Amino acid sequence: MDLTTGSAATKAEMVMRFVRQRISGRTLTPGAKLPSVRSLSGTLSVSTSTVVDAYERLVAEGAIVSRPGSGFYVANQAAPFSPAEAGPKLDRAVDPFWISRQSLESSEDSLKPGCGWLPPSWLPEEAMRKSLRVLSRAEPSSLADYGTPLGLYPLRRLISRRMGERGIEASPEEIMLTESGTQAIDLLCRFLIEPGDTVLVDDPCYFNFHALLRAHRAKIVGVPYTANGPDLAAFAAIVSEHRPRLYITNSAIHNPTGAVLSPVTAHRVLKIAEEFDLTIVEDDIFADFETVAAPRLAAFDGLERVIHIGSFSKTLSAAARCGFIAARPDWIEGLTDLKIATSFAGGRMTEEVVHAALSDGSYRKHLDTLRARLSKAMAEVTERLAAIGIEPVLRPQSGMFLWCRLPGETDAAEVARACLQKQIVLAPGNAFSLSQSAKNCMRFNVSQTLDPRIFETLKGVLKA
Amino acid sequence: MDLTTGSAATKAEMVMRFVRQRISGRTLTPGAKLPSVRSLSGTLSVSTSTVVDAYERLVAEGAIVSRPGSGFYVANQAAPFSPAEAGPKLDRAVDPFWISRQSLESSEDSLKPGCGWLPPSWLPEEAMRKSLRVLSRAEPSSLADYGTPLGLYPLRRLISRRMGERGIEASPEEIMLTESGTQAIDLLCRFLIEPGDTVLVDDPCYFNFHALLRAHRAKIVGVPYTANGPDLAAFAAIVSEHRPRLYITNSAIHNPTGAVLSPVTAHRVLKIAEEFDLTIVEDDIFADFETVAAPRLAAFDGLERVIHIGSFSKTLSAAARCGFIAARPDWIEGLTDLKIATSFAGGRMTEEVVHAALSDGSYRKHLDTLRARLSKAMAEVTERLAAIGIEPVLRPQSGMFLWCRLPGETDAAEVARACLQKQIVLAPGNAFSLSQSAKNCMRFNVSQTLDPRIFETLKGVLKA
Numbered sequence: 001m002d003l004t005t006g007s008a009a010t011k012a013e014m015v016m017r018f019v020r021q022r023i024s025g026r027t028l029t030p031g032a033k034l035p036s037v038r039s040l041s042g043t044l045s046v047s048t049s050t051v052v053d054a055y056e057r058l059v060a061e062g063a064i065v066s067r068p069g070s071g072f073y074v075a076n077q078a079a080p081f082s083p084a085e086a087g088p089k090l091d092r093a094v095d096p097f098w099i100s101r102q103s104l105e106s107s108e109d110s111l112k113p114g115c116g117w118l119p120p121s122w123l124p125e126e127a128m129r130k131s132l133r134v135l136s137r138a139e140p141s142s143l144a145d146y147g148t149p150l151g152l153y154p155l156r157r158l159i160s161r162r163m164g165e166r167g168i169e170a171s172p173e174e175i176m177l178t179e180s181g182t183q184a185i186d187l188l189c190r191f192l193i194e195p196g197d198t199v200l201v202d203d204p205c206y207f208n209f210h211a212l213l214r215a216h217r218a219k220i221v222g223v224p225y226t227a228n229g230p231d232l233a234a235f236a237a238i239v240s241e242h243r244p245r246l247y248i249t250n251s252a253i254h255n256p257t258g259a260v261l262s263p264v265t266a267h268r269v270l271k272i273a274e275e276f277d278l279t280i281v282e283d284d285i286f287a288d289f290e291t292v293a294a295p296r297l298a299a300f301d302g303l304e305r306v307i308h309i310g311s312f313s314k315t316l317s318a319a320a321r322c323g324f325i326a327a328r329p330d331w332i333e334g335l336t337d338l339k340i341a342t343s344f345a346g347g348r349m350t351e352e353v354v355h356a357a358l359s360d361g362s363y364r365k366h367l368d369t370l371r372a373r374l375s376k377a378m379a380e381v382t383e384r385l386a387a388i389g390i391e392p393v394l395r396p397q398s399g400m401f402l403w404c405r406l407p408g409e410t411d412a413a414e415v416a417r418a419c420l421q422k423q424i425v426l427a428p429g430n431a432f433s434l435s436q437s438a439k440n441c442m443r444f445n446v447s448q449t450l451d452p453r454i455f456e457t458l459k460g461v462l463k464a
Numbered sequence: 465m466d467l468t469t470g471s472a473a474t475k476a477e478m479v480m481r482f483v484r485q486r487i488s489g490r491t492l493t494p495g496a497k498l499p500s501v502r503s504l505s506g507t508l509s510v511s512t513s514t515v516v517d518a519y520e521r522l523v524a525e526g527a528i529v530s531r532p533g534s535g536f537y538v539a540n541q542a543a544p545f546s547p548a549e550a551g552p553k554l555d556r557a558v559d560p561f562w563i564s565r566q567s568l569e570s571s572e573d574s575l576k577p578g579c580g581w582l583p584p585s586w587l588p589e590e591a592m593r594k595s596l597r598v599l600s601r602a603e604p605s606s607l608a609d610y611g612t613p614l615g616l617y618p619l620r621r622l623i624s625r626r627m628g629e630r631g632i633e634a635s636p637e638e639i640m641l642t643e644s645g646t647q648a649i650d651l652l653c654r655f656l657i658e659p660g661d662t663v664l665v666d667d668p669c670y671f672n673f674h675a676l677l678r679a680h681r682a683k684i685v686g687v688p689y690t691a692n693g694p695d696l697a698a699f700a701a702i703v704s705e706h707r708p709r710l711y712i713t714n715s716a717i718h719n720p721t722g723a724v725l726s727p728v729t730a731h732r733v734l735k736i737a738e739e740f741d742l743t744i745v746e747d748d749i750f751a752d753f754e755t756v757a758a759p760r761l762a763a764f765d766g767l768e769r770v771i772h773i774g775s776f777s778k779t780l781s782a783a784a785r786c787g788f789i790a791a792r793p794d795w796i797e798g799l800t801d802l803k804i805a806t807s808f809a810g811g812r813m814t815e816e817v818v819h820a821a822l823s824d825g826s827y828r829k830h831l832d833t834l835r836a837r838l839s840k841a842m843a844e845v846t847e848r849l850a851a852i853g854i855e856p857v858l859r860p861q862s863g864m865f866l867w868c869r870l871p872g873e874t875d876a877a878e879v880a881r882a883c884l885q886k887q888i889v890l891a892p893g894n895a896f897s898l899s900q901s902a903k904n905c906m907r908f909n910v911s912q913t914l915d916p917r918i919f920e921t922l923k924g925v926l927k928a
Contacts, residue, residue, distance in 0.1 A: 031658070062794040067741050075798055100804045104613050108605070120608035128607045132600035136593045141572065143592040144584035146782040149568050161526025161539060179643050179785075182808040190679065195659065211805035215654065318610040319812040321643075340564045341675035344646040347814055348783040361520035364530070 011046050015054035018044065023063060023074055034064060034072040098416075099207055102425040113449040114416070114427030114442075116206075116255070117318050118400065122373065122447055124357065124366040128317055131356035138352060147348030149336045151177025151324070155355040159310070159324055166287065167299035168308060170326040176335055177346050181285045181311035181323040182208065185248065188281055188307060188325065189216045190342070191335055193245050200244040202230060204403075204432035204441070206255045206283075209248055218246075222434035225257060227394050229265035239276045246279050251296050251308075253286040256432050256443035257403040258396025260294040270301055280306045285323075288315040288367055289374065291398045303328055312354055314400075315367065321347065322354045374400055377446040385444065388459045393441065402444045403429075410462060412442045418461045424454060475510050479518035482508065487527060487538055498528060498536040562880075563671060566889045577913040578880070578891030578906075580670075580719070581782050582864065586837065586911055588821065588830040592781055595820035602816060611812030613800045615641025615788070619819040623774070623788055630751065631763035632772060634790040640799055641810050645749045645775035645787040646672065649712065652745055652771060652789065653680045654806070655799055657709050664708040666694060668867075668896035668905070670719045670747075673712055682710075686898035689721060691858050693729035703740045710743050715760050715772075717750040720896050720907035721867040722860025724758040734765055744770045749787075752779040752831055753838065755862040767792055776818055778864075779831065785811065786818045838864055841910040849908065852923045857905065866908045867893075874926060876906045882925045888918060 022028040034040070037055065041048040055072050058064045064072050103115035135142065150156060156172035163170050178184040193199060195217035201209050203222030213220050221242050224231040230249070238244075247269075251261060261269075273280055282297045287310060298308035303326060311323035325335060339346070357363065381402060382392055389407035396402065406412055412428035419426050429441030486492040498504070501519065505512040519536050522528045528536050567579035599606065614620060620636035627634050642648040657663060659681035665673050667686030677684050685706050688695040694713070702708075711733075715725060737744055746761045751774060762772035767790060775787035789799060803810075821827065845866060846856055853871035860866065870876055876892035883890050893905025 120604035123608040136596035140584035144587040321811040347785040
């Protein structure tokens with residue numbers, strides 16, 4: 001690298017790139033001390049003020065931190081700076097946080113075919129309003145007191161019954177409420193894995209599994225996902241070779257592909273899990289989208305080595321955060337202590353609202369309407385995407401996700417970056433793929449892909 | 465049963481009761497088909513729409529299931545009904561979880577002088593009811609959508625202003641909302657410490673800090689806490705010897721002692737922290753109890769190495785979980801990614817309710833009343849405890865905690881175990897003490913110590 005020519009600003013940028021590359025290449029790991037200003041200025045043959053300038057800009061970006069009197073260190077969570085309320089940063093690397101932050105931070109005017117939830121108008125607004133009014137008249141302790149460690153009993157009983165309908169036997173005492181489906185998996189990772197343990201995920205899988213597992217310093221291994229579940233031969237080989245502690249997967253409707261586990265695959269996966277003492281976390285948050293019930297690993301296994309989790313963010317409300325874990329009683333006991341230590345108690349008020357909304361007879365009707373609406377949107381979006389050369393990898397039975405292949409060798413991340421300039425948030429394939437083998441795939445949420453501007457913009461970007 | 469009079473809602477409830485009785489009386493067994501809507505409407509002389517309404521609500525409850533095109537059936541998987549909450553285990557060791565679980569799991573009839581929160585009747589019930597009604601009329605996205613990663617902007621602005629009143633400058637962009645004060649500390653531990661890192665806490669301190677830090681596999685070191693803050697000589701020696709990464713402490717009102725940091729101690733603590741590159745987490749959750757403002761480390765330090773956290777569980781509602789972290793922008797950025805990875809988004813609905821309740825002009829009036837009431841209770845409980853030989857270690861200026869010494873060599877854990885048999889939950893001293901040097905201390909929450917039975921029972925137990 002030639003750092004000896006060019007303007008001061010350019011030189012500082014080169015120093016910044018030099019440091020950034022060492023951070024991304026893990027030569028400098030989080031927490032590591034950077035070379036002193038003097039030493040780096042010598043190494044790179046630039047002035048000390050250039051290094052100071054570069055370090056200060058890297059501090060502003062959040063890539064490194066300054067500890068006065070001690071020096072500069074790689075930030076624990078190296079991440080490019082983005083002004084919080086000013087909207088997402090456009091040039092952020094397409095990492096697991098890319099879609100999350102674009103979707104969560106972009107303005108309400110943005111179109112979001114890449115996001116993982118329904119538009120508010122598709123959710124049961126009136127049931128939520130009614131439930132809030134019910135809670136506004138509840139007894140004082142529902143408004144003021146901490147919840148119990150396991151969470152609101154009537155809601156756990158209701159979840160137990162719903163699970164029963166899907167063939168999973170779990171008593172309310174085997175169910176613990178959490179703040180969300182994500183928090184459920186997070187607690188389970190804390191409970192079951194040590195830093196350095198290997199965790200198996202589907203490839204592709206929900207991108208936040210990667211981010212979550214990295215936060216736990218797990219070694220992540222991916223298994224190719226097919227139209228019927230994980231590729232069995234690969235699954236057997238990987239489990240035998242890597243001996244993962246945990247396998248995190250979706251049941252019912254797979255994210256992002258919309259695939260459904262077949263009974264024979266479920267059975268084989270469990271047999272292999274048993275042979276190698278593998279624990280499985282089955283994330284069932286899309287359960288209520290199903291039109292035909294798919295097999296559940298937890299139903300076959302009886303919560304022996306399968307832990308079943310879910311939430312209501314997708315079909316009821318994402319504003320009322322509430323998830324659950326169903327697991328063996330001895331695990332629930334340990335998880336309860338961990339929940340107390342790390343969040344003390346659950347959100348009783350939210351649990352009350354969610355319970356009221358789910359107990360309302362209207363919820364089932366809402367689901368019928370929702371499924372019909374999603375099915376119609378799925379057909380429509382499939383057709384409109386096909387017209388611009390974007391074809392589904394498979395046609396999902398139900399749900400909101402359509403996993404597609406872009407024409408030719410198109411790089412989905414490039415398309416996503418270009419569309420973001422036009423306020424359209426997309427979900428490029430490699431964000432879901434540990435092996436980075438989904439470069440020309442894209443996940444579309446059909447409920448958020450009905451605006452004609454999306455297809456016009458995509459068409460233009462694909463042409464260019 | 466006369467079903468022919470009354471409102472539609474009442475009639476549907478009667479139909480529901482009719483069906484439920486037949487299920488519980490085993491006239492209708494699991495899997496049995498229910499009468500058709502038409503037939504039951506004839507039998508009971510109600511409209512078919514009343515029966516449909518009742519059946520749908522029974523489906524929502526999980527008592528029956530609908531099989532489209534076939535009819536309604538008694539659920540196969542009727543979850544075994546069990547009383548709302550099994551009580552806590554009496555024989556659990558007095559570890560950091562002892563008080564948490566006793567307090568959270570015990571029945572509502574129990575007396576809880578050991579718990580860490582106010583009775584519901586001391587909290588602003590009407591403000592919460594009103595806020596829920598306000599939310600029930602909010603725009604759809606407040607009811608349905610995920611919140612932004614940092615959390616509701618108006619609430620962060622309000623927190624920023626409140627912090628300003630205490631001399632702490634933090635813009636809304638330097639504030640991130642969390643699910644609770646506990647979750648705030650948990651996220652910070654994940655962000656700042658590695659397993660094996662040393663963390664300094666006060667001795668005594670809030671018992672859950674021990675549990676939380678053990679979950680992070682931190683090496684915990686304690687510093688004796690005095691009436692003015694940590695013992696400075698010990699603090700300097702310990703920091704120099706153990707080089708802790710983090711010091712977690714309370715500002716304003718110390719838990720459990722009720723002590724208040726003096727300005728000179730605050731200044732010295734910060735100087736030592738700077739010398740040894742120590743980061744401080746200042747937990748300010750009792751801020752709103754203060755009658756005279758104590759110094760805040762974050763105010764002196766300007767969020768350089770102090771991270772300030774808080775919540776509203778103590779003075780507004782523990783049912784609406786919401787806390788916050790105020791920290792340097794580069795740390796907030798990394799914390800945001802970590803929050804997304806581990807819980808995806810905050811509870812928007814709860815944030816809206818908390819914001820509405822705090823913005824309500826009545827909140828300040830509530831605090832005035834509350835402080836007066838606590839002050840009165842403090843005097844009364846101090847006197848009544850003194851009458852049975854229990855003396856305060858110090859007399860707090862404000863707050864709800866009174867840290868006392870039991871007469872002679874009495875073991876507080878023994879007293880707590882004996883009182884638990886009589887449904888009185890106490891907080892024995894050693895749960896707060898890393899060095900286990902508070903064996904004959906006990907923390908009383910004066911708002912929960914007004915029932916005469918508590919003193920009678922304590923007197924009896926102390927005699928025995």
